[in-house]
Amino acid sequence: MAIKDLASKNKRIRRTPEEARRLILEAAETGMAAGGPAGLRLETVAKAAGVSHPTILHHFGSREGLIQALNLRTVEQLRTVLIDVLGSSPQSSENAITPIFAAYRNGLAQRMVWLMQSGSLVMGPAGLPMLDEMVLALHALRERLAGPGVQVDIADTRAIVHLTTFAAFGDAILGKRLRRAPTPAEEIAQQQSFENWFGEFLNVYMSRKG
């Protein structure tokens, strides 16, 4: 105990509340990989964040409060990603696909699963309305490309957005198991191959449907 006294001689690090919350949320996000929200343990998260578990309770009130904060974070991330994709380069539908797949693969899909599993405490019955913006933006693009006087069905556009979401989401969750690539390099190659194929797929469809 003498050693401990000398080594960690009461050196508390006092963070700002925002910083502490951020640290804890990030630790929870990565650490929740095994088990989802039901598998989240305060002690585990605390250790990963470098704090004690009562500190988590101090900042989030309860375990449930932490999970709700995580869900809010996920919804925000989804919104940010989508807005980012829309704002970057909506020249064609094809080159918008790669960043979408990348974002979902980068943990977003996994977090969306957790969000669904936690019950709709955050979103309420409202669902995921941020996709609506995407539908409207793509629809405007399609009408522009179709030229004046040509009618484009918005239900069709909505279906395309939904399918793209399902493709990116499903690929992120199931893709690796379906592909069974022998090497990481091969896995990446097959990922890109599927993305490109899907982009072409969309183009084939849209060029025929307008």
Added chain:
Amino acid sequence: MAIKDLASKNKRIRRTPEEARRLILEAAETGMAAGGPAGLRLETVAKAAGVSHPTILHHFGSREGLIQALNLRTVEQLRTVLIDVLGSSPQSSENAITPIFAAYRNGLAQRMVWLMQSGSLVMGPAGLPMLDEMVLALHALRERLAGPGVQVDIADTRAIVHLTTFAAFGDAILGKRLRRAPTPAEEIAQQQSFENWFGEFLNVYMSRKG
């Protein structure tokens, strides 16, 4: 306690091991809806199955054993569904879609998520090879439809199967949140609408690609 003695006077029901396992697995499957594998509690499952929790441990060895048995069941269900779809009516790719969507929506997608969350203890690194059969079957169909001498790319067929899987899977997990239908009837209508759209989508693509 006199009441209890009269009411439940030592009336144990002794099931066959198979029946007991089946009861427990079914209870676990439905009861796991909230939380996934990490949220599975022996006491909860036992109560739903109408047994005491040591009975579960007797039949499955441990909580982990129960989860593995559940995963095995999921893999079997997936295989059964796919074989069923293949064997029923592979006249065109379009009319095979409805039963696939129905199966995934019927809890299979949710169980696949749990399967992924439990780590690949059951499948090993092998992934989900049962989809390969589907690829081969659809490929044979496409070659038949394309007529003699026409080359059909099997990578293309594989991508179609993957996309269909992602569509059915994603729709089962996210569909309701994306649609936000006001009534259950409307929800079903929108489900079918999307399925039909996707079937047409596939046809538009395949009729151009062969």
Added chain:
DNA sequence: CCTATTATATACAATATTGTCAATAATGAG
């Protein structure tokens, strides 16, 4: 510098959860 605020940590309480053990009762075989 002095003080109020509060983020942090240790110790503890209360409960939940998995797993063990021994007793018991249902069933089938002889």
Added chain:
DNA sequence: CTCATTATTGACAATATTGTATATAATAGG
């Protein structure tokens, strides 16, 4: 019927987990 087998269970043990209480130290404002 008798008996061995074993599915079942209540009681218990051991640990895990969330949440509370209290003390303390870091920081900001005077």
